[in-house]
Amino acid sequence: MRFLIIIPTLNEKGNIEIIYNKIFKIFKNANILFIDDNSKDGSKDEIIKLKKKNKRVSFIFRKRKLGIGSAHKLGINIGIRRKYRFILTMDCDGTHDPKYIVNMFKAINKNDLVLTNRFLNKNSIKGWEFKRIFITKVRHYLVKIFLGSELDSSGGFRLYDFKKVDYLDIKKAKDNGYSFFIESTILLENRGYKIYEIPINLPARVLGSSKMRFVDLFYGFLTLIKFFYKRLTNKI
Ligand SMILES: Nc1nc2c(ncn2[C@@H]2O[C@H](COP(=O)(O)OP(=O)(O)O)[C@@H](O)[C@H]2O)c(=O)[nH]1
Ligand SMILES: [Mg+2]
DSSP states (O other): OOEEEEEEESSOHHHHHHHHHHHHHHOTTEEEEEEEOOOSSSHHHHHHHHHHHOTTEEEEEOSSOOOHHHHHHHHHHHHHHTTOSEEEEOOSSSOSOGGGHHHHHHHHTTOSEEEEESSSSTTTTTTSOHHHHHHHHHHHHHHHHHHOOOSOTTOOOEEEETTTSOHHHHHTOOOOSTHHHHHHHHHHHHTTOOEEEEEOOOOOOOSSOOOOOHHHHHHHHHHHHHHHHHHHTTOO
C-alpha cells in the first residue's frame, strides 16, 4: 500500500535518524516528508543525508518557524497533490512509536481517520514530568466537558484516508500551532467523519526538548473557549 508519513521537525537532530530507521525497519515501502522550520541544530543536514540515501525521503525546508499545525496542513496538501490516498502524521521526538502504524492501517479500512489515544491504556504516559501529565489530563477533561468530545484530540499521530476525508475540512482549522490538533479533530468529528482511536503508550521524550511554549498553552485555552462559544451558538 502506498502511503506518506509527514514529520514536522524543529531542532530534532538526534531524533531524525532514529525515527527514520524505526519506520523503514517495519515499512520498506514508506515515504517520508519532513517539514523543517529552519532548525539551527543541524537537523536539515540529517534530513539531506537521509534523502541522499533513500529516494523515499523528501523534505520541505521553510525559512522560519511557521508552526506545527501549519506544517501538518502543508504536508497533507503536498501529499494529496502527490496523489497519496493514505497520509500519516507523527512527531519526530521519539514519543510516537511506528509500531502502532500497523494497527492504524488495520483500522482505517472501516474508518475515515484514525487517531491515537493516550487515555485508553492505563499508565500510558508514564515517565512524563508532573507538569506535563497535569496539562495533558486537564486539557483532555476540558475538551470533554466544554466541547463534548471524548477523543484524544490534541495529538499529532494520525492516519487519514483522503478518499474519504476532504482536505477543505482540515483547512477550516485555522490555527497554525498546536491548537490545530484540537481544532481539526472537533471540526472533523462534527462534520460526521468516522473516527477511530488506537490505544497507545506515549513514553517521555528522551532526546531534545519540547517546542511547546506557554503561549501555545494559552492559545490552546483560547481555542477551547472559541469552540465552546460556537457550540453554544450552534455554529458547529
Ligand atoms: N516544522 C515544525 N515542526 C515543529 C514546530 N513545533 C514543533 N514541531 C515538531 O513537532 C513535533 C512535536 O513537537 P514537540 O516539541 O515534541 O511537542 P510536544 O510533544 O507537545 O512537546 C516535533 O517533531 C517537533 O520538532 C514548528 O513550529 N514547525
Ligand atoms: Mg513531543
